[in-house]
Amino acid sequence: xxxxxxxxxxxxxxxxxxxxxxxxxxxxxxxxxxxxxxxxxxxxxxxxxxxxxxxxxxxxxxxxxxxxxxxxxxxxxxxxxxxxxxxxxxxxxxxxxxxxxxxxxxxxxxxxxxxxxxxxxxxxxxxxxxxxxxxxxxxxxxxxxxxxxxxxxxxxxxxxxxxxxxxxxxxxxxxxxxxxxxxxxxxxxxxxxxxxxxxxxxxxxxxxxxxxxxxxxxxxxxxxxxxxxxxxxxxxxxxxxxxxxxxxxxxxxxxxxxxxxxxxxxxxxxxxxxxxxxxxxxxxxxxxxxxxxxxxxxxxxxxxxxxxxxxxxxxxxxxxxxxxxxxxxxxxxxx
Amino acid sequence: xxxxxxxxxxxxxxxxxxxxxxxxxxxxxxxxxxxxxxxxxxxxxxxxxxxxxxxxxxxxxxxxxxxxxxxxxxxxxxxxxxxxxxxxxxxxxxxxxxxxxxxxxxxxxxxxxxxxxxxxxxxxxxxxxxxxxxxxxxxxxxxxxxxxxxxxxxxxxxxxxxxxxxxxxxxxxxxxxxxxxxxxxxxxxxxxxxxxxxxxxxxxxxxxxxxxxxxxxxxxxxxxxxxxxxxxxxxxxxxxxxxxxxxxxxxxxxxxxxxxxxxxxxxxxxxxxxxxxxxxxxxxxxxxxxxxxxxxxxxxxxxxxxxxxxxxxxxxxxx
Numbered sequence: 001x002x003x004x005x006x007x008x009x010x011x012x013x014x015x016x017x018x019x020x021x022x023x024x025x026x027x028x029x030x031x032x033x034x035x036x037x038x039x040x041x042x043x044x045x046x047x048x049x050x051x052x053x054x055x056x057x058x059x060x061x062x063x064x065x066x067x068x069x070x071x072x073x074x075x076x077x078x079x080x081x082x083x084x085x086x087x088x089x090x091x092x093x094x095x096x097x098x099x100x101x102x103x104x105x106x107x108x109x110x111x112x113x114x115x116x117x118x119x120x121x122x123x124x125x126x127x128x129x130x131x132x133x134x135x136x137x138x139x140x141x142x143x144x145x146x147x148x149x150x151x152x153x154x155x156x157x158x159x160x161x162x163x164x165x166x167x168x169x170x171x172x173x174x175x176x177x178x179x180x181x182x183x184x185x186x187x188x189x190x191x192x193x194x195x196x197x198x199x200x201x202x203x204x205x206x207x208x209x210x211x212x213x214x215x216x217x218x219x220x221x222x223x224x225x226x227x228x229x230x231x232x233x234x235x236x237x238x239x240x241x242x243x244x245x246x247x248x249x250x251x252x253x254x255x256x257x258x259x260x261x262x263x264x265x266x267x268x269x270x271x272x273x274x275x276x277x278x279x280x281x282x283x284x285x286x287x288x289x290x291x292x293x294x295x296x297x298x299x300x301x302x303x304x305x306x307x308x309x310x311x312x313x314x315x316x317x318x319x320x321x322x323x324x325x326x327x328x329x330x331x332x333x334x335x
Numbered sequence: 336x337x338x339x340x341x342x343x344x345x346x347x348x349x350x351x352x353x354x355x356x357x358x359x360x361x362x363x364x365x366x367x368x369x370x371x372x373x374x375x376x377x378x379x380x381x382x383x384x385x386x387x388x389x390x391x392x393x394x395x396x397x398x399x400x401x402x403x404x405x406x407x408x409x410x411x412x413x414x415x416x417x418x419x420x421x422x423x424x425x426x427x428x429x430x431x432x433x434x435x436x437x438x439x440x441x442x443x444x445x446x447x448x449x450x451x452x453x454x455x456x457x458x459x460x461x462x463x464x465x466x467x468x469x470x471x472x473x474x475x476x477x478x479x480x481x482x483x484x485x486x487x488x489x490x491x492x493x494x495x496x497x498x499x500x501x502x503x504x505x506x507x508x509x510x511x512x513x514x515x516x517x518x519x520x521x522x523x524x525x526x527x528x529x530x531x532x533x534x535x536x537x538x539x540x541x542x543x544x545x546x547x548x549x550x551x552x553x554x555x556x557x558x559x560x561x562x563x564x565x566x567x568x569x570x571x572x573x574x575x576x577x578x579x580x581x582x583x584x585x586x587x588x589x590x591x592x593x594x595x596x597x598x599x600x601x602x603x604x605x606x607x608x609x610x611x612x613x614x615x616x617x618x619x620x621x622x623x624x625x626x627x628x629x630x631x632x633x634x635x636x637x638x639x640x641x642x643x644x645x646x647x648x649x650x651x652x653x654x
Binding site: 015018019022023026027029154155157158159160162163166167169170174175181269273274276277280281291292295296303306307310311313314315318 | 487
């Protein structure tokens with residue numbers, strides 16, 4: 001088990017390096033000039049100096065190597081410094097955003113909590129919602145509840161989040177005026193009233209994403225339960241005289257959870273990607289919003305770093321899914 | 336040797352033993368596709384999905400011939416109208432008829448969906464068949480597939496659109512350029528599931544006797560793939576096709592919705608939805624139609640894909 005995990009970790013490193021190279025080379029083709037905003041009166045020598053200050057003067061492979069060093073060596077040191085108060089990264093050059101001239105990672109750290117609260121909460125809610133629906137739909141297959149549940153999950157899976165989001169805004173913000181349509185990131189929760197406001201502004205983005213996630217996961221849950229409900233061990237359990245509750249909720253559910261858990265783990269990075277759209281709809285000031293802004297402003301270090309963070313998430317959760325799978329199912333042992 | 340074989344000894348007295356006679360089926364033989372159709376017909380959601388999808392495609396491509404207004408016709412005096420008999424969905428801020436724009440947008444969205452799906456299907460089947468058929472390519476191609484699956488697709492697509500929009504617009508004109516760009520962007524980022532499924536099926540297929548038989552009469556690799564392998568992996572490819580259209584339409588709409596898709600004067604469903612959000616306070620109903628069109632198309636394509644998957648699965652068929 002440990003060897004497998006270590007081997008997968010070792011394989012993940014070249015994958016990540018290759019992805020970072022691919023992203024870097026893609027951005028290398030970018031037509032935008034970071035000096036485009038500089039006034040024309042600035043002499044060319046000065047412009048050349050400014051380019052060099054941005055690190056643009058050097059060949060591609062040196063810049064790629066520098067970026068790798070900054071991302072994998074300097075930034076972790078900064079993180080350790082911030083956590084422990086040490087001084088490893090003093091005087092070392094960090095990845096700087098061209099928009100703000102401040103370190104990219106600082107901005108990411110500022111934006112991450114917004115994404116995590118909205119996306120994280122919606123994912124947890126989605127899973128909590130999907131499991132009972134999936135279990136009951138499978139247990140009473142073709143019943144009225146199952147038909148309705150399957151239909152709703154199909155709708156939730158098909159209707160894009162940018163439509164459900166806008167629709168909720170039309171209904172609950174424009175028509176009814178219950179919730180604000182724009183998510184206020186500066187809002188601070190310090191007493192009961194501000195908590196109510198916070199909950200109010202979170203309801204719509206969270207429910208949009210939760211509905212979408214619940215639809216996807218409940219489909220898997222139902223299919224997985226159906227696969228297991230007809231197995232021989234279920235008949236055996238019933239023949240032993242176990243109660244229906246024990247049979248379904250302990251014997252069948254545990255076995256059905258194996259594929260579902262991996263699907264849940266694999267879905268986490270996708271949710272981060274999908275949240276880009278939801279953040280745009282509700283103006284949540286999170287990572288997705290940051291990425292769109294950086295793309296529009298031609299801020300290449302920011303785009304590179306953010307895209308790579310998304311890639312790291314995908315690789316990481318793939319690894320987690322694989323490890324979970326072999327932990328949960330003793331029949332599967334990768335050795 | 337002559338063709339006429341010697342007549343067997345006549346044994347009129349002995350009745351043939353019943354057990355040795357091959358049973359003759361009473362009904363004429365049924366083709367596989369007839370069985371598939373029978374199963375498909377029983378799936379209500381899939382039938383409804385197919386009907387709705389065909390209706391939408393007909394409405395979008397044939398409808399403009401019968402509708403008096405052009406999608407780009409600006410009539411500034413009748414701007415921002417609500418629904419009426421002349422304009423069933425109202426007009427936008429420049430007085431353009433919303434129904435005409437919805438149909439024009441649908442043409443683009445559906446064309447993008449179908450073209451991108453075909454590209455993704457071609458790439459996916461190519462990679463899948465090559466990886467499954469040629470053992471030497473398997474490791475390399477599957478690593479490539481894994482790598483693509485590990486890419487953050489939506490951010491990369493946004494970056495691709497940003498980077499190549501101006502170049503392609505210069506080369507092909509603004510409409511064709513962005514069409515090619517979006518189709519390629521969606522196509523090269525959505526072939527991986529098809530490739531994996533096709534590879535798995537090809538691997539299983541390669542071990543079957545008919546492949547050995549074909550090989551023993553000297554079938555070349557190319558003919559083997561075209562004649563024996565591809566027809567047998569058609570069912571997963573067909574399912575991928577319907578689900579791929581849904582996926583491509585959603586992705587295109589998402590790109591347009593984020594402002595990185597088609598230009599403003601060139602309507603697609605996502606673009607119409609995006610434009611309508613600017614007038615959310617004054618004209619909330621404008622959001623509804625493009626969103627409904629996207630959702631309905633995707634929903635029916637998904638149902639169609641589900642039904643096809645059930646109909647093409649011989650384990651489920653006939654139950």
